[in-house]
Amino acid sequence: MRNPVTRVTNLFNTLKLRYTMPLRLELSIVDHCNLNCKGCTHFCPIAPEHFMPVSEVEEALSHLSSIDNEMFESIYLLGGEPLLHANITTICHLTRQYFPKATIKILTNGLKVANLDDRFWETCRQSRIIISATIYPVNLDYAKIETICHDNGVKYEVFHQPKNGRFFTKHKIDDINPGNKHLNFLRCHQIGCLTLRDGKIYPCATSAYANLINDQFGRNFEHQPADYIAVPDIKKTSQLQRLKLRPTPFCRYCTALEATEWEQSRRQPDEWL
Numbered sequence: 342m343r344n345p346v347t348r349v350t351n352l353f354n355t356l357k358l359r360y361t362m363p364l365r366l367e368l369s370i371v372d373h374c375n376l377n378c379k380g381c382t383h384f385c386p387i388a389p390e391h392f393m394p395v396s397e398v399e400e401a402l403s404h405l406s407s408i409d410n411e412m413f414e415s416i417y418l419l420g421g422e423p424l425l426h427a428n429i430t431t432i433c434h435l436t437r438q439y440f441p442k443a444t445i446k447i448l449t450n451g452l453k454v455a456n457l458d459d460r461f462w463e464t465c466r467q468s469r470i471i472i473s474a475t476i477y478p479v480n481l482d483y484a485k486i487e488t489i490c491h492d493n494g495v496k497y498e499v500f501h502q503p504k505n506g507r508f509f510t511k512h513k514i515d516d517i518n519p520g521n522k523h524l525n526f527l528r529c530h531q532i533g534c535l536t537l538r539d540g541k542i543y544p545c546a547t548s549a550y551a552n553l554i555n556d557q558f559g560r561n562f563e564h565q566p567a568d569y570i571a572v573p574d575i576k577k578t579s580q581l582q583r584l585k586l587r588p589t590p591f592c593r594y595c596t597a598l599e600a601t602e603w604e605q606s607r608r609q610p611d612e613w614l
């Protein structure tokens with residue numbers, strides 16, 4: 342067990358980081374994925390095929406940009422696997438148009454990168470999009486992906502790589518014996534992941550996509566009005582700052598974090614519950 346001084350110091354550093362971290366918006370533009378990892382925090386293995394309509398992206402971005410087109414330091418286009426979206430180039434252009442100074446990244450598992458066409462690469466160059474890959478233990482040549490990006494004049498980075506065989510921190514959720522929202526929020530790893538879904542902004546994907554668990558496993562994770570902000574109701578950047586920094590009622594469900602190795606999902610409840 343770590344000594345109390347180290348624990349207090351770590352807690353202080355975590356809180357400091359949370360309060361100083363600039364705002365980031367996450368657009369999960371595709372619900373499903375072509376990899377299906379066990380315990381995926383966006384619940385992709387149990388997600389029906391769904392692509393975020395371009396109109397929804399534009400409506401949200403234009404409204405938020407009209408408040409302050411520098412409110413987000415970064416915007417992530419992710420999923421699911423964002424490169425499955427047939428309108429990915431339009432979404433990239435719109436994101437750059439409405440947020441000219443933001444760092445924009447496509448977070449990908451890399452599986453589709455070798456098959457992307459010239460129009461995609463041209464868009465990434467024009468819109469200054471970064472390809473940000475997570476390195477999964479699958480049969481994929483990530484060095485080749487890096488080369489493809491560089492050959493097309495597009496910046497590449499590794500977003501996440503497993504350490505010591507541990508890949509994910511699973512966020513287990515519990516609607517039967519929920520916990521204390523403040524304590525759960527204190528140890529949460531998803532703070533700062535403001536997620537757009539169905540015209541609302543949630544503090545994280547776990548909350549935004551919880552209905553997938555309800556639908557698949559007959560559970561009863563409920564949202565309250567304080568769990569999200571409808572995009573038209575956002576009038577000031579500070580509303581999103583508050584959503585990022587304070588526990589929401591849904592946080593009571595996030596009862597456990599568990600390091601886990603990578604495996605293909607079997608779509609079983611114990612991967613998330």
Ligand code: SF4
Pocket residue numbers: 374375376377378381382383385386420421422450
């Ligand atoms: S690649 Fe990413 S989005 Fe896809 S299932 Fe795995 S963790 Fe989820």
Ligand code: SF4
Pocket residue numbers: 512525526529530531532544545546547548588589591592595
């Ligand atoms: S609901 Fe709260 S505790 Fe749970 S993942 Fe989201 S921010 Fe973290």
